[in-house]
Amino acid sequence: MALSPLTILVLIATIFLPSIAVARDFVVGDDHGWTEGFDYSTWTADKTFQVGDVLVFKYVVGEHNVIKVNGTAFRSCTVPPESEVLTTGNDRIVLATPGRKWYICGVTGHCNAGQKLFITVQAQTLPPTLPPAPAPSPFQDGPGFDGWVPKKLLTIFH
Numbered sequence: 001m002a003l004s005p006l007t008i009l010v011l012i013a014t015i016f017l018p019s020i021a022v023a024r025d026f027v028v029g030d031d032h033g034w035t036e037g038f039d040y041s042t043w044t045a046d047k048t049f050q051v052g053d054v055l056v057f058k059y060v061v062g063e064h065n066v067i068k069v070n071g072t073a074f075r076s077c078t079v080p081p082e083s084e085v086l087t088t089g090n091d092r093i094v095l096a097t098p099g100r101k102w103y104i105c106g107v108t109g110h111c112n113a114g115q116k117l118f119i120t121v122q123a124q125t126l127p128p129t130l131p132p133a134p135a136p137s138p139f140q141d142g143p144g145f146d147g148w149v150p151k152k153l154l155t156i157f158h
């Protein structure tokens, strides 16, 4: 059965459109911003974070800060030594890799008062940070395999 050019276009669009979704900015806490006494786990409950999205931490300079920590430090609200502390009051963090991410405020007592954010970042099919690759043929591997499949093949045929 022959596919019409229109059908093929629709198929291509269906396959690739989700992967070129525009990166979104998430203002952490929305109108509340980054502060203590706010429930960030409720705030994240209805959100999906993807690689390429941006977290924006808004707060009054000097009152708070933002520190990326690991799960252990997150649970105990401790600031590991040599942590990078963001202090601009409008800190933008690009979610560059998939996986779990933890952020706390390093001001004494604030993390324990709820100023802590835990999110899980979903992988994107075509991370926008990658250099442009040769356009994959729509008739070969689907999204998510470009780059990986050719390397795998090279390994096999070497």
Ligand SMILES: [Cu+2]
Pocket (backbone or CB within 6 Å): 035, 036, 063, 064, 065, 105, 106, 107, 110, 111, 115
């Ligand atoms: Cu704080």
